[in-house]
Amino acid sequence: MKKIKYIALSLLALGMVACENDLVEDLRDRNNTDDGPLPELTAGSADFSNYVAIGPSFTAGFTDNGLFIAAQENSFPNIIAGKFANAGGGTFTQPWMNDNFGGLAAGGMRITDPRLVFGGAGPVPLEAVIGPVTVSTDIVLNNPTGPFNNLGIPGAKSFHFVAPGYGNIANFPAAANPYAVRVTGNAPNASILELAVAQNPTFFTADLIGGNDVLGYATAGGDANINQITDPATFQAAFNAIIAGLTANGANGAVTNIPYVSSLPYFTAVPVNALDPSNPSFGPLIPTLNGIFGQINLVYQALGQPERSIVFSETAASPVVIRDESLADVSAQMAAAFNASPTFPAFVQSLGLPAAAAPLVANLLASTYGQSRQATADDLLTLPSSSVIGTVNSDFFTFLTSQGIPADLAGQFAVEGITYPLDDRWVLLPSENAEIIAAVDAYNTTIENVANANGLALVDVNSILTEAATTGIMFDEYNLNADLVFGGLVSLDGVHLTARGYALMANSFLQAIDATYGSNFEASGNLAKAGDFPTNYSPTLQ
Numbered sequence: 001m002k003k004i005k006y007i008a009l010s011l012l013a014l015g016m017v018a019c020e021n022d023l024v025e026d027l028r029d030r031n032n033t034d035d036g037p038l039p040e041l042t043a044g045s046a047d048f049s050n051y052v053a054i055g056p057s058f059t060a061g062f063t064d065n066g067l068f069i070a071a072q073e074n075s076f077p078n079i080i081a082g083k084f085a086n087a088g089g090g091t092f093t094q095p096w097m098n099d100n101f102g103g104l105a106a107g108g109m110r111i112t113d114p115r116l117v118f119g120g121a122g123p124v125p126l127e128a129v130i131g132p133v134t135v136s137t138d139i140v141l142n143n144p145t146g147p148f149n150n151l152g153i154p155g156a157k158s159f160h161f162v163a164p165g166y167g168n169i170a171n172f173p174a175a176a177n178p179y180a181v182r183v184t185g186n187a188p189n190a191s192i193l194e195l196a197v198a199q200n201p202t203f204f205t206a207d208l209i210g211g212n213d214v215l216g217y218a219t220a221g222g223d224a225n226i227n228q229i230t231d232p233a234t235f236q237a238a239f240n241a242i243i244a245g246l247t248a249n250g251a252n253g254a255v256t257n258i259p260y261v262s263s264l265p266y267f268t269a270v271p272v273n274a275l276d277p278s279n280p281s282f283g284p285l286i287p288t289l290n291g292i293f294g295q296i297n298l299v300y301q302a303l304g305q306p307e308r309s310i311v312f313s314e315t316a317a318s319p320v321v322i323r324d325e326s327l328a329d330v331s332a333q334m335a336a337a338f339n340a341s342p343t344f345p346a347f348v349q350s351l352g353l354p355a356a357a358a359p360l361v362a363n364l365l366a367s368t369y370g371q372s373r374q375a376t377a378d379d380l381l382t383l384p385s386s387s388v389i390g391t392v393n394s395d396f397f398t399f400l401t402s403q404g405i406p407a408d409l410a411g412q413f414a415v416e417g418i419t420y421p422l423d424d425r426w427v428l429l430p431s432e433n434a435e436i437i438a439a440v441d442a443y444n445t446t447i448e449n450v451a452n453a454n455g456l457a458l459v460d461v462n463s464i465l466t467e468a469a470t471t472g473i474m475f476d477e478y479n480l481n482a483d484l485v486f487g488g489l490v491s492l493d494g495v496h497l498t499a500r501g502y503a504l505m506a507n508s509f510l511q512a513i514d515a516t517y518g519s520n521f522e523a524s525g526n527l528a529k530a531g532d533f534p535t536n537y538s539p540t541l542q
Helices: 002-015 019-031 069-073 076-087 126-130 158-162 178-184 192-197 211-219 232-247 283-302 331-340 344-350 355-369 383-387 394-402 407-412 430-454 461-470 499-517
Strands: 051-055 104-106 109-112 116-118 123-125 150-152 203-206 252-256 321-323 372-374 457-459 473-475 478-480
Touching: 051 076, 051 192, 051 232, 076 150, 076 203, 076 499, 104 178, 116 126, 123 126, 150 192, 158 192, 158 232, 178 192, 192 232, 203 232, 211 430, 232 252, 232 430, 252 430, 252 499, 283 331, 331 355, 344 355, 394 407, 430 457, 457 499, 461 473, 461 499, 473 499, 478 499
Parallel strands: 051 150, 051 203, 203 252, 252 457
Antiparallel strands: 104 109, 116 123, 321 372, 473 478
């Protein structure tokens, strides 16, 4: 039915038939129900005259792994501000980017890349489709001047909003955020919260404060050496300070809780059963691989760890091999077992190596597979792992050749997810996801308590994303789900929303505001319409 609708719309656009009558009819549909005219819009007890939005990337409108003009135009705060304008709301200023390419530069040097686009099969860099572009938004050369009603700072964690100098370019890159640099203007040491409070807002939204406090750890595959979860006590202190500052002069507002980030396609788009036997680069090697792993599996069984056995199917997709640091490290026991086996030297010779290399091979196999197993349905592969699985790990290849292993054999034993277990940064383990869930639950308890204590509207983003990841969410005539590319809700980066997703989020805010402050955005027909917002942006958008 949707295809038929799109064809009809195209014919109308080409023919311009009865457009005036259609417009009149559309206006009638929007302002009338079967029971008669819709009620007039009222603000209830809220004052929308000076609206300020504070939060991380969702507030800014970040989408497709970038921030650009069109995305900012469709940011959920800008959508909300447009509805507020019908109920006494004032102007809403944003720190506009310079183009629709996305990306940032510092003194002419690129520091973040342009946005992603759909390449026919999946997300690809914009430049892979249209060729090289110049990133023109430069945090050294052309920052806009404020103050800004939209203080969305992609990448900011909870405590960053109260940190002085987070937008001071003198602190970049060690302790400053490039998007924060663009909003501080003549007050480079002011915190983001101070910039918001200085505008004396009458109404505010604070969304997903704390989202990056867990997301950074999650996207790093739970590798605490790359990114750590913010302690709940630190989050609580920061969130309390943010809301205390925003409400100090009596402002009303709306906040959101934090979703379980593992519901995002960044963690669900890549299946653990990623090894397809019909792949000509993998299928023909399965018998040989199973023969090699058969020797390793015998040791696992002898050590009482048969669940770690690695077997590839010749008829169905098989799980990738991962490194699981939560497992006991049995490297020493494996090496001893290999060295004690009278048949191991013959196995080494079957690899094309001399029998004298048996001790070396024993140690290499043991160190590689001492904490490995095949992935299960409880493991979550990160989106970037899709471009890694099946490739040769160059560092491990170099290490093996440095140990005297011939290059062709080293290449065979360094294949990511097959003979070389995927590193922690590519996999979110069940134990790591449990840490994230515990932190999110703690954050959400704080958020709910603070919202209730201050009489704020609370948007349950956690439930919204969970629903999208299971049954999907109806938004007008569209069902939005959390599938990558085609789900309509989440953009090509697997984390941030599409324009239509941000419109849905704006409506969720407006509905919560109605329930808390007695406004009637929904009843008066002042919600965003799904069809007015795209789910993707053309590569030619400039």
